[in-house]
Amino acid sequence: MAQIFAYITHKGGAADDTAFELAAAAKKIDAGAALTAIVTGTGADLNTVCNALTAAYNEVWKIDNQALAYPNAEVIRKALVNILPTDGIVLLPHDTFGMDLGPGLSIKMDSAFVADVVGIEGVDGTTLKLVRQEFSGQVSTHVTCDASAGAVLNIRPGVCQPGEIKPVGGQVVDKSGSVGDLAVGRKFLEIVKAEVGDIDITKSEVLVSIGRGIEDQENIEIATQLAEAMGADLSCSRPIVDAKWMEKSRQVGTSGQTVKPKVYLAMGISGSFQHLGGIKGSPFMIAVNKNPKAPIFQVADVGIVANILEFMPELTEKINGL
Amino acid sequence: MEILVCVKRVPDTSENEIGVNSAGTDIDRDDLVYSVNEWDNYAVEEAIQIVDRVGGKVTVVAVGDSESEEVLRREMAMGANDGLLLSDDSFGGSDGKGIATILKAAVKKGNYDLVLTGAQADAGAGQVGGMLAAMLDQPYASLVNSIEIINDKTLKVGREIEGGNQEMNEIQMPCVLSIQTGINEPRYVGIRGIRKVASVEIPVLGALDLGVSSGSVGSAGAKVKVQDYFVPQLGKGAEILEGSTEEIIDKLIELLKVKGGLK
Numbered sequence: 383m384a385q386i387f388a389y390i391t392h393k394g395g396a397a398d399d400t401a402f403e404l405a406a407a408a409k410k411i412d413a414g415a416a417l418t419a420i421v422t423g424t425g426a427d428l429n430t431v432c433n434a435l436t437a438a439y440n441e442v443w444k445i446d447n448q449a450l451a452y453p454n455a456e457v458i459r460k461a462l463v464n465i466l467p468t469d470g471i472v473l474l475p476h477d478t479f480g481m482d483l484g485p486g487l488s489i490k491m492d493s494a495f496v497a498d499v500v501g502i503e504g505v506d507g508t509t510l511k512l513v514r515q516e517f518s519g520q521v522s523t524h525v526t527c528d529a530s531a532g533a534v535l536n537i538r539p540g541v542c543q544p545g546e547i548k549p550v551g552g553q554v555v556d557k558s559g560s561v562g563d564l565a566v567g568r569k570f571l572e573i574v575k576a577e578v579g580d581i582d583i584t585k586s587e588v589l590v591s592i593g594r595g596i597e598d599q600e601n602i603e604i605a606t607q608l609a610e611a612m613g614a615d616l617s618c619s620r621p622i623v624d625a626k627w628m629e630k631s632r633q634v635g636t637s638g639q640t641v642k643p644k645v646y647l648a649m650g651i652s653g654s655f656q657h658l659g660g661i662k663g664s665p666f667m668i669a670v671n672k673n674p675k676a677p678i679f680q681v682a683d684v685g686i687v688a689n690i691l692e693f694m695p696e697l698t699e700k701i702n703g704l
Numbered sequence: 705m706e707i708l709v710c711v712k713r714v715p716d717t718s719e720n721e722i723g724v725n726s727a728g729t730d731i732d733r734d735d736l737v738y739s740v741n742e743w744d745n746y747a748v749e750e751a752i753q754i755v756d757r758v759g760g761k762v763t764v765v766a767v768g769d770s771e772s773e774e775v776l777r778r779e780m781a782m783g784a785n786d787g788l789l790l791s792d793d794s795f796g797g798s799d800g801k802g803i804a805t806i807l808k809a810a811v812k813k814g815n816y817d818l819v820l821t822g823a824q825a826d827a828g829a830g831q832v833g834g835m836l837a838a839m840l841d842q843p844y845a846s847l848v849n850s851i852e853i854i855n856d857k858t859l860k861v862g863r864e865i866e867g868g869n870q871e872m873n874e875i876q877m878p879c880v881l882s883i884q885t886g887i888n889e890p891r892y893v894g895i896r897g898i899r900k901v902a903s904v905e906i907p908v909l910g911a912l913d914l915g916v917s918s919g920s921v922g923s924a925g926a927k928v929k930v931q932d933y934f935v936p937q938l939g940k941g942a943e944i945l946e947g948s949t950e951e952i953i954d955k956l957i958e959l960l961k962v963k964g965g966l967k
């Protein structure tokens with residue numbers, strides 16, 4: 383099998399959780415592979431991250447360049463194309479950065495690309511057998527990927543748990559001089575922070591969370607009444623915010639808030655990984671959905687197959703009568 | 705501004721429960737209701753709004769069989785000026801790179817300042833936009849949730865990143881952007897709008913017209929292939945409460961009390 387590389391995202395001198403997850407993913411592709419981490423950035427933080435990664439990676443390629451102070455995928459793609467072997471296997475996290483970088487990188491390397499990999503089943507010669515999901519997790523697929531001319535794989539965060547790391551005593555290799563011209567047509571300007579809303583759902587102990595199953599803006603009142611009866615706060619999935627029915631600050635998920643309640647009621651939410659990615663601390667999860675096959679039932683503790691528009695008012699009434 | 709928006713016809717998940725067919729070779733396609741990919745609607749709306757502000761033209765393009773014409777027509781009813789269908793027997797079984805190769809050929813036939821795609825479609829890949837940009841050697845930004853026109857060469861775009869934060873970028877045209885939901889509120893399309901465009905001619909281009917060699921697209925060109933479909937089994941699964949609504953609610957309230965879900 384070809385050499386395996388992982389691109390490491392990091393912030394404030396600390397590698398992202400995905401750094402060690404990608405090492406675990408690489409081991410699933412080839413248990414004996416020598417792993418290489420690629421870290422771009424600049425200054426002291428970069429060194430700190432590189433040194434920490436030598437625990438899991440045999441080599442850590444450090445690229446120190448002012449143009450890489452912010453991880454602009456367009457710039458990083460150029461750098462990677464210049465330093466990677468053409469048949470390399472490159473692992474990226476399937477997050478907003480990996481989605482920005484992976485597809486174009488695969489074209490420039492003339493290699494295969496597989497997005498949002500949730501499982502690695504094995505290798506047959508140069509063919510990788512992978513697991514993906516379609517339709518927000520309603521169905522899964524086995525996918526083969528011809529990696530004979532290299533591959534870029536975006537691995538879903540959280541699916542490859544690193545477990546205990548046996549230190550490999552890797553070394554940092556400075557590749558800063560090999561990246562070539564990094565001029566691109568996209569310039570990073572600034573980060574605009576998410577707006578702060580009326581309540582902070584990241585502190586809520588009990589959340590009643592509504593999804594597209596609420597069907598209509600007017601029905602939100604039904605959920606509000608349930609939340610009031612329970613002494614819970616109201617949160618939601620992304621489509622509710624896209625429709626401007628609730629504030630962005632109430633959105634649970636990777637592009638919204640990360641919540642850690644004790645109890646989470648998912649009402650008419652299908653259970654996409656981007657939604658579930660915003661729920662931490664293993665709350666007791668209750669899902670109500672009219673579709674018995676909804677993926678949320680696979681992760682919830684308790685499931686109820688029902689129409690939320692009928693179920694919620696009855697539940698509210700019963701609680702109010704206690 | 706000349707804008708091309710890539711749109712895909714997909715099973716509508718709000719109208720269908722998606723399951724696997726008995727052979728496990730595909731999803732169960734009996735009685736499926738199709739619509740335009742959710743993300744693409746936002747892309748078309750954004751393109752129409754840009755052209756409303758600065759002038760120009762919006763073209764919508766789909767790779768698919770003749771049934772994709774219906775989604776092109778729907779987007780034209782929204783306000784896209786032209787439709788373009790890319791259709792050929794040899795396109796079937798294309799992977800993301802194959803679709804991008806076909807779209808690239810169509811882009812090359814026009815003179816577009818801006819190409820928009822959705823951030824992702826039914827397979828949750830989010831790949832075609834970035835591949836297309838790289839093939840065209842144009843700058844790319846994914847997950848775009850705001851577009852501001854600085855001048856006729858430059859856009860200021862916001863990318864949605866983790867935690868609801870926004871990454872602002874300046875990008876040079878021509879470029880490719882993938883559009884994230886929530887960037888706008890796609891307009892409603894009524895029956896009357898659809899009727900108005902019902903007889904508009906939609907050109908169809910095949911592999912020969914586009915100059916794409918059959919070995920580079922379709923299953924012949926695909927490095928990534930779906931082998932089978934199955935229903936995922938993550939974790940142990942929920943305990944499903946059964947009984948009358950009354951009984952279910954009583955059980956649920958007991959559980960809520962135990963777990964601290966009632967105050």
Ligand SMILES: Cc1cc2nc3c(=O)[nH]c(=O)nc-3n(C[C@H](O)[C@H](O)[C@H](O)COP(=O)(O)OP(=O)(O)OC[C@H]3O[C@@H](n4cnc5c(N)ncnc54)[C@H](O)[C@@H]3O)c2cc1C
Nearest residue numbers: 593594595619620635636637638650652657672673689690
């Ligand atoms: C980069 C990126 C970031 C994203 N970030 C987020 C995020 O932060 N948070 C987030 O939530 N999503 C996010 N998404 C979107 C995500 O992929 C899904 O599209 C979204 O989570 C779906 O929301 P939903 O479950 O409410 O809707 P759907 O998937 O449409 O599910 C609705 C569910 O309601 C059920 N239902 C319908 N009517 C009823 C009824 N009357 N009674 C009971 N059940 C009913 C249906 O069976 C279905 O299961 C992101 C996507 C991308 C690409």
Ligand SMILES: Nc1ncnc2c1ncn2[C@@H]1O[C@H](COP(=O)(O)O)[C@@H](O)[C@H]1O
Nearest residue numbers: 710711767821822824825829830831832
């Ligand atoms: N068959 C297709 N025809 C036209 N555009 C497509 C097609 N498939 C994907 N796209 C575009 O690429 C985007 C991302 O899709 P994907 O990469 O398949 O997740 C979609 O939102 C469309 O804009």
